[in-house]
Amino acid sequence: MNRENMTTSQIAPIILRPLRATVIAYIVSGIALIALGLVLVFGVLSLNFSMVAAGPVVSLPFTLPFAIPLVAVGLVLALRGPRMAAILSDDSAEIRNTFSTRVIPRKRVVGSDVVVGFYGTISPVIVWRDPSRKGRKNRTTVVTFLTPAIASSPLGAELPAMTQQLNDWCSGHTAHAAADGEHDD
Numbered sequence: 001m002n003r004e005n006m007t008t009s010q011i012a013p014i015i016l017r018p019l020r021a022t023v024i025a026y027i028v029s030g031i032a033l034i035a036l037g038l039v040l041v042f043g044v045l046s047l048n049f050s051m052v053a054a055g056p057v058v059s060l061p062f063t064l065p066f067a068i069p070l071v072a073v074g075l076v077l078a079l080r081g082p083r084m085a086a087i088l089s090d091d092s093a094e095i096r097n098t099f100s101t102r103v104i105p106r107k108r109v110v111g112s113d114v115v116v117g118f119y120g121t122i123s124p125v126i127v128w129r130d131p132s133r134k135g136r137k138n139r140t141t142v143v144t145f146l147t148p149a150i151a152s153s154p155l156g157a158e159l160p161a162m163t164q165q166l167n168d169w170c171s172g173h174t175a176h177a178a179a180d181g182e183h184d185d
Contacts, residue, residue, distance in 0.1 A: 026081020
C-alpha cells in the first residue's frame with residue numbers, strides 16, 4: 001500500500017533507540033550503583049555483627065542515607081536505560097529520557113536545535129510551544145542521542161543519522177505549526 005493513501009493510524013511510527021553500547025552502559029552503571037548501595041548496608045551490618053566485642057565502627061543509620069539513593073538511582077538507570085527512545089509518529093513525539101517521558105503533540109512542535117552541555121556533550125532538543133504557559137517555547141532534550149563532543153569512534157557513527165531523522169521530523173512539522181497560527185517570535 002502506498003504511504004500517501006494510508007491513514008494516520010496505519011502509518012508506523014519511527015522509533016529511534018540509543019546505541020547498544022549506551023544501553024549496556026546504563027544497565028552496568030545501574031547494577032554497580034545497586035551493588036554499592038547494598039554493600040554499604042549489608043557490609044556495615046556484617047561489620048557490626050562481627051565486631052560485637054569491640055563495638056560498631058560505623059552504624060547503620062549513618063550509611064542508610066547514602067545507600068537508599070544509590071539503590072534508587074541504580075534501579076532507575078538499569079530499568080529506564082533500555083527503554084530510552086524517541087518515538088516519532090504523525091500526531092506526536094514521545095521522548096523517553098532517563099528520568100522522564102514526555103509526549104509532545106505534533107501541532108506544538110516548532111523545530112529542533114542542538115545544545116552543548118557539560119564537558120562538551122552535544123544533545124538535540126525539540127523546541128515546542130506549551131499552551132499552558134501562554135505559548136512560550138519549551139525545549140525537551142533527547143537524552144537518547146547525548147553524545148560526547150569527540151564522538152568520532154565507530155560507536156558514534158549512527159548518532160548523526162538518528163539526529164538527522166529527528167531534525168527532519170521536526171522540520172517537516174514546522175510548516176504545520178505555522179499554518180495553525182503559531183508563529184515563531
